[in-house]
Amino acid sequence: MMIGLEDVYKVVVAMTPLYVATILGYGSVKWWHIFNPEQCNAINQFVCYFTLPLFTFEFAASVNPFKVNYLFIAADAISKFIIVVVLAFWAKCSSKGSYCWSITSFSLSTLTNSLVVxxxxLKAMYGQLGVDLVVQSSIFQAIIWLTILLFVLEFQRARSDIVTSLITAMNSSSNSSSIIDSTHVVHVEPTKDGEGMNNEIVMNSKPSFLHVMKIVWLKLALNPNSYASIIGIAWAFVSNRWHIEMPSIMEGSILIMSKAGTGTAMFSMGIFMALQEKFIACGPSLTAFGMVLKxxxxxxxxxxxxxxxxLHGDVLRVAIIQAALPQSITxxxxxxxxxxxxxxxSTAVIFGMIAALPILIGYYAILGFLH
Incomplete structure (x- = not known):
């Protein structure tokens, strides 16, 4: 399969409007000063709570769950399992490894901006096949992998709370006392010498798993994008099982907002870029690290x-290219x-959007020579 200039042109044509929307968002704040930070926040909330959820719902509802390429989904799951194993080994055995950086590294290497970009x-590259596969990937990412990420972040926060409480206990007086919060109880008992700094700290209970799960599900309940994915795939099951079409009045109401999803998301991304003090917020070394992972x-x-x-043929090519898509804004x-x-x-999102086009075209060209 040879890649011609016409194929590259199609990809450029598909990507350029995304960059235009991003530049307009950036310029509206940085150059023309149309929006202040408070108005920018309102725009971001509009995108988060209205256009993106309806955009996600539209694509989820269009999937035929009875024709999902489960080998493709299995390959995606295996790839993430490989990343998890490598990161766990790194965190356990390397002096530079850590639980926190493992979470961030997992996000950088696996979570993509699959729908918007x-x-x-993929439609320009591989037609409807590319669209179908990338939508399937995005649905599983929203329902499974982002949910797991949210749970892990909540677990990390609970663990950090414990450390904070222990430090507070160590710096308290030498009298016997208890520190109680919503996740755990820490009991402090004085030593033989009565020195507060040498207190023995006894944990009477571990962080409540149910409490952590309650917080996780509360966060998910407040995330309309989770609802959009679940309701959309539920409708897809019903409509494809019993061949029910969505009422035109409902479809029109969804489309009028969802069609703005891509443009407003990229416009919001440009606004976010303009509000940053530095274009590369984390420095060149960490930027390079993030780009290598991504x-x-x-x-x-x-x-x-x-x-x-x-997997083989175009399905294999789509699988690899969609894994190299820019960083998930979520x-x-x-x-x-x-x-x-x-x-x-934030740097991965911004720099990834800039670097994505030439890198993905490069992947497209190289994979085109594979049979």
Whole structure:
């Protein structure tokens, strides 16, 4: 399969409008000063709570769950399992490894902007096959992998709360006392010498798993994108099982907002870029680290998973290219909310969008020579 200039042109045509929307968002704040930070926040909320959920619902509802390529989904799961094993080994055995960086590295190497960037890009490259596969990937990412990420972040926050309480206990007076919060109880008993700094700290209970899960499900309940994926795939099951068409009045109401999903998401991304003090917020070293994970480690793991389950032809090519799509914006939102390397994720989103086009065209050209 030879890649011609016409094929590359189609990809450029599909991607250029995304960059135009991003530049307009950036310029509206940085150059023309049309929006202030408060108005920018309102625009971001509009995208988060209206256009993106309806955009996600539209694509989820269009999937035929009875024709899902489960080998493709299995390859995706295997690739993520490979990443998890490598990161767990790194965190356990390397002096530079850590639980927190493992979470961030997982986000960088596996979570992609599959709908906003992936759909127009893969459609230009591989037609409807590319669209179908990238939508399937995005649905599983929203329902499974982002949910797991949210749970892990909540677990990390609970563990951090314990450490904070222990430090507080160590710095308290030498009298016997208890520290109680919503997740655990820490009991402090004085030593033989009565010195507060030498107190023995006894944990009478571990963080409540049910409490952590309650917080996780509360976060999910407040995330309309989770609803959009689940309701959309539920409708897809019903409509394809009993051949029920969506009422035109409902479809029109959804489309009028969902069609704005791509443009407003990229416009919002441009606004976010303009609000940053530095274009590269985390420095060149961490930026390079993030780009290696995003554009090379993720696709390499996906290639292993795809070959393991026997994918071939255009399905194999789509699997590898969709793994190299730019960083998921949702992963940055979570990182910012939980205070875990948000500067690294923001840089990955911004720089990844800029670097994505030439890198993905390169993948497209190289994979085109594979039979």
């Amino acid at each position: 992936g759909v127009p890009l 554009f090379f480690a993720g696709p390499a793991a996906m290639a292993i998973g795809a070959i393991t389950v026997g 992963s940055f939102i979570y990182a910012k909310e939980y205070g875990l390397h948000a500067n690294v994720l």
